[in-house]
Amino acid sequence: MVVEIGHFALILSLALALLLSVLPLYGATKNNLVLMNSARPLSWGMFVLLALSFSVLLWAFYTNDFTLKYVAANSNSQLPWYYRLTAVWGAHEGSLLLWVLIQAGWTVAVASFSRGMPQESVARVLAIMGLVTVGFLLFIIITSNPFLRTLPNFPVDGRDLNPLLQDPGLIIHPPMLYMGYVGFSVAFSFAIASLMTGRLDTAWARWSRPWTIAAWSFLTLGIALGSWWAYYELGWGGWWFWDPVENASFMPWLAGTALMHSLVVTEKRGTFKAWTVLLAISAFSLSLLGTFLVRSGILVSVHAFASDPARGMFILVFLVFVIGGSLLLFALKGNSIRVRGKFDLVSRENVLLANNVILIAALVVVLVGTLLPLVHKQIGLGSVSIGAPFFDLLFAWLMMPFAFLLGIGPLIRWKRDNLSSLYKPLITTAIGSALIAAIMVYALAEHFIFMAYIGWLMAIWIVMLHGYELHQRSTHRHTFWHGLKKIHHGHWAMMLGHIGLAVSIIGITMVQNYSIERDVRLAPGEHYQIEGYDFYFKGLRDKDGPNYDGYVADFDVTYDGAFINELQAEKRFYTTARSMMTEAAIDSGITRDLYIALGERLEDKRSWAIRIYYKPFVRWIWAGAILMALGGIIAISDKRYRFRNKIQHQVAS
Amino acid sequence: MNPRRKKRLAVILSILLGISVTVGLMLYALSQNMDLFYTPTELVDGKPNGTKPEIGQRLRIGGMVVAGSVKRDPESLRVSFSLRDVGPEVTVVYNGILPDLFREGQGIVAQGILKNSTTVEAFEVLAKHDEEYMPPEIAEAMQKNHQPLEYSEKQLKGSY
Numbered sequence: 001m002v003v004e005i006g007h008f009a010l011i012l013s014l015a016l017a018l019l020l021s022v023l024p025l026y027g028a029t030k031n032n033l034v035l036m037n038s039a040r041p042l043s044w045g046m047f048v049l050l051a052l053s054f055s056v057l058l059w060a061f062y063t064n065d066f067t068l069k070y071v072a073a074n075s076n077s078q079l080p081w082y083y084r085l086t087a088v089w090g091a092h093e094g095s096l097l098l099w100v101l102i103q104a105g106w107t108v109a110v111a112s113f114s115r116g117m118p119q120e121s122v123a124r125v126l127a128i129m130g131l132v133t134v135g136f137l138l139f140i141i142i143t144s145n146p147f148l149r150t151l152p153n154f155p156v157d158g159r160d161l162n163p164l165l166q167d168p169g170l171i172i173h174p175p176m177l178y179m180g181y182v183g184f185s186v187a188f189s190f191a192i193a194s195l196m197t198g199r200l201d202t203a204w205a206r207w208s209r210p211w212t213i214a215a216w217s218f219l220t221l222g223i224a225l226g227s228w229w230a231y232y233e234l235g236w237g238g239w240w241f242w243d244p245v246e247n248a249s250f251m252p253w254l255a256g257t258a259l260m261h262s263l264v265v266t267e268k269r270g271t272f273k274a275w276t277v278l279l280a281i282s283a284f285s286l287s288l289l290g291t292f293l294v295r296s297g298i299l300v301s302v303h304a305f306a307s308d309p310a311r312g313m314f315i316l317v318f319l320v321f322v323i324g325g326s327l328l329l330f331a332l333k334g335n336s337i338r339v340r341g342k343f344d345l346v347s348r349e350n351v352l353l354a355n356n357v358i359l360i361a362a363l364v365v366v367l368v369g370t371l372l373p374l375v376h377k378q379i380g381l382g383s384v385s386i387g388a389p390f391f392d393l394l395f396a397w398l399m400m401p402f403a404f405l406l407g408i409g410p411l412i413r414w415k416r417d418n419l420s421s422l423y424k425p426l427i428t429t430a431i432g433s434a435l436i437a438a439i440m441v442y443a444l445a446e447h448f449i450f451m452a453y454i455g456w457l458m459a460i461w462i463v464m465l466h467g468y469e470l471h472q473r474s475t476h477r478h479t480f481w482h483g484l485k486k487i488h489h490g491h492w493a494m495m496l497g498h499i500g501l502a503v504s505i506i507g508i509t510m511v512q513n514y515s516i517e518r519d520v521r522l523a524p525g526e527h528y529q530i531e532g533y534d535f536y537f538k539g540l541r542d543k544d545g546p547n548y549d550g551y552v553a554d555f556d557v558t559y560d561g562a563f564i565n566e567l568q569a570e571k572r573f574y575t576t577a578r579s580m581m582t583e584a585a586i587d588s589g590i591t592r593d594l595y596i597a598l599g600e601r602l603e604d605k606r607s608w609a610i611r612i613y614y615k616p617f618v619r620w621i622w623a624g625a626i627l628m629a630l631g632g633i634i635a636i637s638d639k640r641y642r643f644r645n646k647i648q649h650q651v652a653s
Numbered sequence: 654m655n656p657r658r659k660k661r662l663a664v665i666l667s668i669l670l671g672i673s674v675t676v677g678l679m680l681y682a683l684s685q686n687m688d689l690f691y692t693p694t695e696l697v698d699g700k701p702n703g704t705k706p707e708i709g710q711r712l713r714i715g716g717m718v719v720a721g722s723v724k725r726d727p728e729s730l731r732v733s734f735s736l737r738d739v740g741p742e743v744t745v746v747y748n749g750i751l752p753d754l755f756r757e758g759q760g761i762v763a764q765g766i767l768k769n770s771t772t773v774e775a776f777e778v779l780a781k782h783d784e785e786y787m788p789p790e791i792a793e794a795m796q797k798n799h800q801p802l803e804y805s806e807k808q809l810k811g812s813y
Contacts, residue, residue, distance in 0.1 A: 235753070345660065361675055368679065372687075382700060383690040385713055385764070390686035397678060519749045521730050580753035599750030602725060609730050609750045 003068060006056025007147035010097075013049035013104070014137040016042055020107075020130030024123035036123035043111045043126055046133065047104040054088075054101045057146055061088050067154040070094060070146040076160035076576050078547035086171045087161040092295060092311075093146035095174055100136045102175070103182045107133065110186055110211070117207060124193035125186075132185050135318045143311045160547065160576035169229035177222030177249060181287040183215020184252060187259060188284035191277045192326055195333050200277065205267035208280070210641045212263060213493075216256045217632030223249050224625035235582030235597040237517065237613045239621055242388045247370040248290030251363055255283040258359040261352050269349060269414060274334055275356070281326045286363075288319050293370070344416040351409040358402045365394045392512070396451060403458035403505070406498055407465035411472075425468050433460040444591070444616070445514050455509025459502040466495055489638040496631030504624025510617035517614075519599070523607040530614045533594060534558045537610075548572040548581070553598055553608065557587060569596045569610075584611075592616045688713050688764060694740030697771060706767050714743060714773055715762040723757060736761070747775040754780035 020042040027035025066072040089095040107129045190208040259279040265272040292315040343349040437456035474483030538554040550572040557564040570583035584597040599609030690713045699705040716736035723734040735742040765775035
């Protein structure tokens, strides 16, 4: 009975979403205030109904209601309660429901935080968001309904959640990622709504900026969490595999990063409008493309959900509708928004343009690498795979001009600048960073690798020039400490974002060039040494959990005879899902991780195949991502975006 | 040419140069890193269009692990096993740890270098994280041979 309420709420929310996508839009064209005003309550209604529907599904999982097909396929009565709840988004149907719930959440957020915007714009934006929600709700109800019953013959127990997903990292990774994906629909809706009216002004850019930054921050965190999870849970110690699904999340991130920077130009200088709109459309379209690739099972991937051609077809049609529709609109209205900005070759505008060009080039690389195998197969040339070295090579080369521009970008003024005043600091920094990078590589690594040197060079170049810029800005009119306090949030956000990238670059450089990975054969009582660390395999013991049987291998790690840590690597056999899982043991540190994962027990019944890894600076990759996301949060907190206060202020005065 | 045009020409030329370098680099990287997929039958008898891989070529191979064929070296982590679909078997040699879901009778994909006409030296072995999963390439290859090899009813159901 409860389940039917959830099902009914889901269908009812579709009805509200339909109304939301029609009424306010009609009201906006006819200038009917009542219809326009209906947008906010309709958004709230849609959100509340979806929240109800989602809670019902949570409840069904919590109470082990195996009469539901989806619960029976993805849960088990032996599963701990917290994993039963997160199992809701452990597979296709539930994660889509989470997706629309988040979509509705963003809609409600726009409805609440947009009081300073003209009623007509709000109505249009919310209507577009409603339209997107309609698409996803139809998708759920037609092809992937989580509320289908198994009655009358329902199973006594469920098939259990995929053991890989029984992990705290998976509790927050998908919601974060979806917050990012779906968040780009806000920027998309703003762009489409403004295209409809043909009024793409700086106000539009100022409204979309905080939303874009928010979505981007979530996506950054979501991707970083996924990478971290893959690192410790898959037991291979890799942090990025260039897997099609990872690429699917990386493409909107690249487009979103470009969008964020191009919005700056549109807001501050009123140019790049058409380009910004295109980026807003592509960021969201790429999110949809990602969903299509993952859900249709068209690509071979570790993430591939059970494939169903009907689902793939539906998303493909939806994708064509969204991309085709928005590009058509762009073609019709686009020429009216072209502005000829006047700026010189050396100007902030051009640096940001170059930033966008490189980001889009990177995007094209990922797109080609992900889709080419698909095309290759469809045109009958046989199936191929494109390996990680393809992406690694191209990203390393694209990163160099990117890092170079990233360093000087903030120093260059809008519209027109003269490089001559910058020659001195640039040359000093170039020499300084070349020296420091050499020292770092010499101090941290045993042998010199050219790419590692380049990596450090890029990171230190960025950090030094940002430090110089900060000093220049704060001592411009005040003393250093006083001036530092005057710097507004947006500027700190940029600093954090860029330095976060530098931190990630250091992490990636060190891991890619100086990791030591050994697959060894070890029996209890034996030693193995890497980089001066001694790993002593003490012994093996049993350790069973609620829904698995497991072994634990105890290791003592010492360095020069000094005790470092005791590591416990686990091997689990999940009885219901009948699958083996590896739980890696990691001793994490700022400059290095030590990583042990159990392989399999070998024929002699004593020895084990064991992975022992030394991963220098691997934490820096995620630390950088956290800094970037933090930058995003600080950017949103900037006073300029508190429209409500501003309006009230004006009224008061 | 006036200076303004000159400047424009320089900008356009540098953009063209940038694009061609990027595209060239991309094509180069692609040619180095694109691995064709073969089933064991295709590897031995050639693909339908007659192409056979050359010795020393990097490739991917996917098939079912033949029961009883997994042999480990007692001193190291060297392992060898046979793969087949519907035709001849191919031996895969690998030095390292096999994935958790590697089992005899299970579908796997290996990436490596062709050593001789029926042996592949793998540097990566992948088994998928799903019991019901059969690499689409294998399923398709088997369909083509009119003899679809499928998981048994019991395997598909899991444990109800």
